[in-house]
Amino acid sequence: MDKFRMIFQFLQSNQESFMNGICGIMALASAQMYSAFDFNCPCLPSYNLAYGMGILFVPPLVLFLLGFVMNNNVSVLAEEWKRPTGMRQKDPAVLRYMFCSMAQRAMIAPAVWISVTLLDGKCFMCAFCTSVPVEKLGNGSYTGLSEKEMRRILARIPCKEIYSGQELVAREVAVRYLRCISQALGWSFVLLMTMLAFLVRALRPCFTQAAFLKSKYWSHYIDIERKLFDETCTEHAKTFAKVCIQQFFEAMNQDMGLAHTHSPEAAPSEVGEEKEKLLGITDQGTMNKLLKSWHKCKPPLCLHQEVLQNGNGWVEENQHRNHISLPKREIVTYYSKV
Amino acid sequence: MDRFRMIFQYFQSNSESVMNGICGLLALASVKMYTSFDFNCPCLPKYNMAYGLGIMFLPPMALFLCGLILNRQSLVMLEEWKRPAGGRKKDLAIIRYMCSSIMQRAMIAPVIWIIVTLLDGKCFVCAFSSSVDPEKFVGFANVTPTQTQLLLSKVPCKDDELMKNNPARKAISRYLKCWSQALGWSVLLILIVVAFLARSLRPCFNQAAFLQTRYWSNYIDIEQKIFDETCCEHARDFAHKCILHFFESMQQEIKLRRFNAPREEADGGEGEEDHLRGITDQEQMNELLKSWYYSKPPLDVSQATQRQQPVGRERLSVPWADSLSNRGNAPQKAKTSIQTDV
Numbered sequence: 001m002d003k004f005r006m007i008f009q010f011l012q013s014n015q016e017s018f019m020n021g022i023c024g025i026m027a028l029a030s031a032q033m034y035s036a037f038d039f040n041c042p043c044l045p046s047y048n049l050a051y052g053m054g055i056l057f058v059p060p061l062v063l064f065l066l067g068f069v070m071n072n073n074v075s076v077l078a079e080e081w082k083r084p085t086g087m088r089q090k091d092p093a094v095l096r097y098m099f100c101s102m103a104q105r106a107m108i109a110p111a112v113w114i115s116v117t118l119l120d121g122k123c124f125m126c127a128f129c130t131s132v133p134v135e136k137l138g139n140g141s142y143t144g145l146s147e148k149e150m151r152r153i154l155a156r157i158p159c160k161e162i163y164s165g166q167e168l169v170a171r172e173v174a175v176r177y178l179r180c181i182s183q184a185l186g187w188s189f190v191l192l193m194t195m196l197a198f199l200v201r202a203l204r205p206c207f208t209q210a211a212f213l214k215s216k217y218w219s220h221y222i223d224i225e226r227k228l229f230d231e232t233c234t235e236h237a238k239t240f241a242k243v244c245i246q247q248f249f250e251a252m253n254q255d256m257g258l259a260h261t262h263s264p265e266a267a268p269s270e271v272g273e274e275k276e277k278l279l280g281i282t283d284q285g286t287m288n289k290l291l292k293s294w295h296k297c298k299p300p301l302c303l304h305q306e307v308l309q310n311g312n313g314w315v316e317e318n319q320h321r322n323h324i325s326l327p328k329r330e331i332v333t334y335y336s337k338v
Numbered sequence: 339m340d341r342f343r344m345i346f347q348y349f350q351s352n353s354e355s356v357m358n359g360i361c362g363l364l365a366l367a368s369v370k371m372y373t374s375f376d377f378n379c380p381c382l383p384k385y386n387m388a389y390g391l392g393i394m395f396l397p398p399m400a401l402f403l404c405g406l407i408l409n410r411q412s413l414v415m416l417e418e419w420k421r422p423a424g425g426r427k428k429d430l431a432i433i434r435y436m437c438s439s440i441m442q443r444a445m446i447a448p449v450i451w452i453i454v455t456l457l458d459g460k461c462f463v464c465a466f467s468s469s470v471d472p473e474k475f476v477g478f479a480n481v482t483p484t485q486t487q488l489l490l491s492k493v494p495c496k497d498d499e500l501m502k503n504n505p506a507r508k509a510i511s512r513y514l515k516c517w518s519q520a521l522g523w524s525v526l527l528i529l530i531v532v533a534f535l536a537r538s539l540r541p542c543f544n545q546a547a548f549l550q551t552r553y554w555s556n557y558i559d560i561e562q563k564i565f566d567e568t569c570c571e572h573a574r575d576f577a578h579k580c581i582l583h584f585f586e587s588m589q590q591e592i593k594l595r596r597f598n599a600p601r602e603e604a605d606g607g608e609g610e611e612d613h614l615r616g617i618t619d620q621e622q623m624n625e626l627l628k629s630w631y632y633s634k635p636p637l638d639v640s641q642a643t644q645r646q647q648p649v650g651r652e653r654l655s656v657p658w659a660d661s662l663s664n665r666g667n668a669p670q671k672a673k674t675s676i677q678t679d680v
Binding site for chain 2: 037038040044047051058059062065066068069075077081159162233237238241242244249287288291292294295296
């Protein structure tokens with residue numbers, strides 16, 4: 001159980017790990033879905049190709065989009081793309097990095113589906129059974145049939161019970177032929193995907209590694225910032241509700257004239273603590289203004305004021321460093337934009 | 339057990355997680371229900387379509403309603419919608435947000451049922467076997483229209499005498515199943531595309547107002563929960579006081595009856611007798627229990643806090659008020675602080 005908990009916690013630690021977990025689960029789900037799906041070739045000339053290709057490509061598209069839907073970073077990306085610049089510049093490199101990372105993860109489940117489908121062979125067989133080369137595999141001199149009739153017979157290859165063209169082309173021969181091509185395609189696809197993944201991974205450090213590190217850091221930062229903001233808002237809402245209800249009970253007390261004059265010894269410090277947690281945001285209008293300004297004008301990525309108070313000198317290019325040696329810190333420490 | 343507790347705790351961490359958990363459970367339940375349901379096509383001309391479409395659409399409606407019922411937020415939303423404005427204005431945007439969030443979660447299980455039904459195909463074949471064009475399939479050449487209808491309606495039943503050896507049965511069945519699966523995948527694709535567009539395009543529209551609405555709807559939810567908890571605590575303290583009061587009044591009565599009760603006993607054993615509160619034998623206990631049933635104390639603990647006041651206000655309305663001034667002051671401070679914790 002400890003192992004389970006550890007894995008769970010590790011996967012939850014940040015959005016990327018979480019998405020890796022989801023990605024793995026979706027890949028397994030994709031393989032499971034394929035085996036649970038009851039493939040049912042219509043065995044009719046015009047329907048076979050549509051059905052086969054549909055089963056080969058529509059579920060991967062569904063899985064790809066599902067991979068995006070389940071990724072919280074989609075809305076983070078859209079938000080970051082659409083927000084007004086405010087006090088914080090937008091960096092297209094970060095947006096590109098986020099998009100690429102999401103797309104790569106979303107592509108795994110569809111790739112698994114396509115590989116499994118091709119390696120299994122039923123889909124390919126259903127789609128291309130009418131294109132079997134009769135001259136090579138069967139009795140090419142069977143000329144008593146029109147084109148349409150031949151296609152109708154060939155379309156029944158996947159359906160064992162109703163196949164009537166044994167003299168034209170032996171069913172087992174056609175099936176083996178089609179399966180062989182399907183599996184060859186399947187393995188080539190797997191090899192291609194793996195090669196691409198390998199190249200992307202191995203060659204990436206050769207191109208603009210510094211810029212890459214930057215984009216990766218800031219994209220993680222945006223994700224973490226959003227999560228912390230949501231958590232802070234939830235904590236704030238809890239405290240707000242507690243204080244609101246306390247005041248409500250007290251007001252009811254006063255209204256009903258039950259002036260107890262009980263002096264709650266422990267209560268004022270408790271209430272005071274709670275009120276401090278509210279960080280000065282104590283009514284609806286102020287909170288609304290805060291939330292609006294979080295979207296319209298995000299704060300700059302610059303902690304100069306706090307850093308300099310601590311004597312931390314990591315900001316080399318700050319000209320005000322020499323001036324702020326006196327404790328003038330009361331001016332801007334929190335949400336000055338509210 | 340540990341695993342369950344951990345999963346339980348994870349889902350309880352906030353109400354959104356709880357709702358997601360319930361949503362997931364309903365979805366799994368929906369799939370399990372479908373697989374264990376014994377589908378039984380009637381294979382009669384008029385009944386097929388009714389049965390097939392019924393199975394395809396009635397359980398989803400039930401699952402949708404279940405999803406609404408199990409979601410605590412629907413009650414919160416209704417309350418918020420129906421309350422008088424009072425000291426707090428109502429914001430329709432919040433109600434709309436909560437409504438749409440509830441609907442989205444409630445729709446997942448029904449959609450899964452419909453898709454699994456379509457991908458499986460039995461329902462579709464049963465419902466639409468009579469609507470197939472018989473000329474596309476061999477085997478219906480010399481048959482009257484009514485006979486054709488009858489035969490077509492027997493297609494879903496593999497073991498039926500009339501259609502068992504008819505080659506067209508499998509062809510029709512396969513044809514309909516193919517359509518059913520195509521429809522199923524298309525529905526799934528459309529829904530996922532809609533979900534994807536909704537998710538990725540939402541920040542483009544009025545994001546600031548959305549942040550506000552989301553915060554306040556979360557707040558309303560939390561406030562409701564904390565209020566319930568506060569009321570529970572209050573009720574517990576109230577009951578505690580009430581019962582203490584009752585035990586004390588019993589103790590008073592018994593003391594009054596015992597003329598030769600030594601004082602030291604009462605004061606010395608104060609620490610141990612605190613739980614017994616003076617009731618120390620069977621007869622007394624029976625008397626107390628009888629009195630608890632036949633004449634419960636009033637729901638008013640203001641005397642309990644008032645008689646602790648050193649001023650000694652006499653706003654009392656209970657018969658045993660006379661002996662109150664005999665009480666010592668030591669345990670009263672503790673009671674006061676419990677009362678004001680709310």
